Amino acid sequence: MRCAVLLVLLVCAAARDAAAVVTDGLLANGNFESGPPKSDLVNGTVVKGGNAIPNWQTSGFVEYIESGHKQGDMLLVVPQGAHAVRLGNEASILQRLSVTRGAYYAVTFSAARTCAQAETINISVSPESGVLPMQTIYGSNGWDSYSWAFKAKFDTVELVIHNPGVEEDPACGPLIDAVAIRTLYPPTLTKGNMLKNGGFEEGPYFLPNASWGVLVPPNIEDDHSPLPAWMIMSSKAVKYVDAAHFKVPEGARAVELVGGKESALVQEVRTVPGWTYRLSFAVGDANDGCTGSMVAEAYAGRATVKVPYTSNGAGGYKRAVLEFAADRNRTRVVFQSTFYHMKPDGTLCGPVIDDAKLIPLRKKTTGGRRHML
Template sequence: MQNAAVIFLSVLLSAAFHPALSLVDGYLPNGDFERGPKASDMNGTVVKGPYAIPEWEISGFVEYIKSGQKQGDMLLVVPEGAFAVRLGNEASIKQKVKVVKGLYYSITFSAARTCAQEERLNISVAPDWGVLPMQTLYNSNGWDLYAWAFQATSDEVAILIHNPGEEEDPACGPLIDAIAIKTLYPPKASNDNLVKNGDFEVGPYVFPNASSGVLVPPNIEDDHSPIPGWMVESLKAVKYIDSDHFSVPSGKRAVELVAGKESAIAQIVRTIPGKTYILSFVVGDASNSCEGSMVVEAFAGKNTLKVPYQSKGNGGSKPAALKFQAESTRTRIMFLSTFYTMRSDDFSSLCGPVLDKVRLLSVRNPKA
């Protein structure tokens, strides 16, 4: 018995002092690119050596861009701080990071489109990868925050961001800045809620000084969701928002459905055929000048409910509930916004209703 206790304690200590556990949620080393190449490693804005940018390995046509810099008449927007990198045709940046094998992680980064109209990014941590289209700008400031998730298959992984574009101008490519990582601990369903992560409190890293929210791409481009438990089943992203910058109905996090019916979030839950359930949730607005008539459509299997919400754009919420009888052992619940909406103070920024506090409970006495 004593030997077993010693072995158990040894395992605990080895886990506690595992070097991979030194990973802290937040910026990757030089994730804001404020530490740049030496003058000898630059040819104008082009970075010459593969290891010229501290903490990063680069490949292809990579530029080191300073805030305020122009390309012709176009101002190159640096999302964070004074510097960013631009990835030209087939260019990439890579960094190796210590992680814990088997755990899930989310990457958050800023990206700004420049001169190419069909820009997209390939982000990968082997064997996971995803292509993030950047044709849609969700903010009028020229850049958006994106999240992407992966499961670590070893104690060290290489995070790679690659521009697969083939533009006539090799310099035409997205600006990349502010790259951070966060460990995700997938929540479980409970007797109090059959929906996992129904309050959206577990999600990607949100920068303390970023007031735009974080875009979560569709599941067709992301095998592991940055919002554990949830899939984005649509052509467009949903936005993950925080209470420091937005009005959130409950807790510190919520989801904004920013692209009408092209922005949907879903989860498959365990149910018992023939049993009655109540799917409850809260809809509202993020207090971001998103005004007008909104409708959130809720689905539970073949059952639907449309919840109207009249937004004044200054925060507010209302509860709703959908009662249904399960037809199988797995029921898909899904939420989407009926309409596209633009902010009243900025007609170039997409917005929409906020979804929060999603709960699913069985009804003991459905006739009561």
């Protein structure tokens, strides 16, 4: 009998500590719909014990929140399903993942502020980590989906989402929901295009029924871009959008420039000094309520083009071309929005960039030519 009991305990411990095998989509209990037993909840929400939430380990002040939970005059809403977790001061959630060493992955999760005006989220997969600021809210319902990428250094890794905040109320902190992952495949050059991933088809996982897109953070927050081959420069994120919930000019995915001149979409390519090149791309709107006069800018070498686009919110687009002379062995191709734009509800938005292609003309020139089609 003692041996049988010991065997059961060992099996339970092994199951608890086992790493979940990664497949594209939600992590095991990534939406937190499988909750702790009521005996492990203090005052109805505070999680007691580090292993109370199935498939997760918790540390610090963690609450298990049901959609509609009231916090003073605030009604907490869960974006998907009925449950989420809230991370108080220095609280964290952890899940062990079985991955392929050397492979690249993008984590996607949804988060919302509940108290503080300047919350941040730490995310890490040892030995890499990043800090995702939440000062700017891009989603009209108060939620945003964030992406963060890492390169697996081991066969088993620990994904940790941590609230580093120190608030007067220790319970204040972000709500976390719908944690997912996707394997990233580094894009290669295709015939007729010197840009990699020019159609933005390779990127982070889109949560089912998440109609607000996925934020891709600036490179200062992420050593590996969730948008392979592209870097996000400056301080603001860009929004990754899909054809299932938005209008995109080409294919299934595109990028919405929601940070004005505070964010830039950048790719560096090999060029031959003295040769000319033609950059073509599409500029449009995502049919997400962002209307008005927009201007998208493109830079390459010493040439620039500003592409005006008037959005009526129908998801249209136009094409533009920039020809430039390379003066270095490597040239940066840059896209950004000239202005900030807001929807009627006050959330940030902007022009969409898609179908970017770069081809050599192999003709020497001294200036840049630009035109819209």
